[in-house]
Amino acid sequence: MIPDDLRADAQLLWDFQRMGHAPRPCSVVVGLGSHDLGVADVAVSLYRGGFAPLLVFTGATSATTRERMPRGEAVHYRERALALGVPGDAVLVETRARNTGENLRFSRELLTARGVDVTSVLLVSKPYEERRAYATALRAWPGVDVVCASSPLALDAYAEEIGDVRLVLDMLVGAVQRLIVYPARGFMAEQDVPPAVADAYRRLRDRGFTGRLVPESV
Template sequence: MISAQAWADAERLWDFQQMGHELRPCSVAIGLGSHDLGVADTTADLYHRGMMPLIVFTGATSRTTRDRMPRGEAEHYRERAMELGVPARAILVEPRARNTGENIRFSRELLDGQQVTVSSALLVSKPYEERRAYATARKLWPEVEWRSASTPMTLAEYVDSIGDARLVIDMLVGAQQRLMIYPRRGFMIEQETPDGVRAAFERLRDGGFTSRLMPEAVGPDN
C-alpha cells in the first residue's frame, strides 16, 4: 500500500518534472527511447500538428525493453509513428544510445551527418523525465533552443498505464536524485530544487523507494 503522504510526495516530484513549456514549431523533434510507446504516440501527434518537419527516434535496448522491443527502441518507435501516419521520409533512427546523454550526442551526430540545421528542438520523453532530458540537452548541445514535451497525463493515469505504483514512485525518486547529483558530474546543467521537492524526495527515499537510486544516495545518511 502507498500511504497518503507518499502519494502526495510522489505527486510533488511528478509536478516538478513537468517543464510546462509552451510548444511551438521547431527544427526537429527528438523522441527519447524507453519502454513507453506513448513517446512515439506523442511525437507523431506533434508532427501532425505541424510542430516539426523531422523526427529523430533514438535508443537501443535495455534490460527492460529487449524482450518487448527486440529491434531496438528507436526502430519500434519509428514503426509506431508510421502506423499513426507519419511518413518514413520524416523519420531518422538513431539505434545506439543507451542513456540520455548518448540520446543527445548520437542524435546530434546523425543530424550533422544529414546536414540538418538545428536551431530549436522538441525533446519528447516520458512525463517524469522532461526536466532531466532538458537539463542534459542544455549541457551537451547548448546552441539549440530546447523545449520539453511528453504525453499529458496525471500521476494516477500514468500509474494505471504501468500497473505498478511502487515502481513508478521508485522511478520518480531516481529521476529526482539524478537532477541533484548529475550536474556535479558534468552530465547536465544545474537546476534549483525547491525545498518542498527536496523534502518530498528525502521522505520517499527514507521510506524505501530506492530501487532506481544511484548507490551513493541509498539510505537516510546520504
C-alpha cells in the first residue's frame, strides 16, 4: 500500500501517465522490457483479442532486472507468452535495447528487416510509463499511429503486485522527470506537464524517491 502521506502525490503522477487510449487493431503489439512480467500478460491479452497478428518483445537487462530476468527482459517476456499459448512464430524478440528509445528504434529495425509493414503500434508498458513511452515513440518512430496500453490495475493494487512500494514510487518520479528534461535532449516529444503534476513530482523527489532520476545537466 502507498503510505497515506504520499498517496495524493503518487496518484497524481500515476493518473497523468495513463493515456486513456482504447485498444484498436494495429500492425503489431510491442511490449517494452522491464521488471514487470505483467507487460507480457497485457501484450498476450491484446494478441488473443485480435488486436494485432504479431508480438515484439524488446529489452536486454538493467540493474532493476538483472536478478529477476537473467536471460534478458525480452526473452523472459517471450517465454511467458509461449507459456500462455501464443505460437512461437507470432513472437519476435529484440534483445539489445537498454532504454525506451532503443526499445523503439531496434524494434522498428527488426520489423523492417522482417519485411513487416507497420502503420500502427499497440505500445505496452508499465502503467506509470504510458505517457513516457508515447512521447518517446513520437520521436523514435515517426509516422506510425501509437496506441498505449498497460495493466488496468489501480495504483495500490499494482504496488502490491510488484511487492516493492519504493521501486514503484522511484519509477513514477523518474518517469515524470524524463518528460520534463528529455524533450530538450531530443529523446522525446514535448508533453504538457501541468503545474500540479510538476509540484507532486518535486515533493516526492524531495522526500527521497530519487532512485530512477537521471542527471539534469549533460
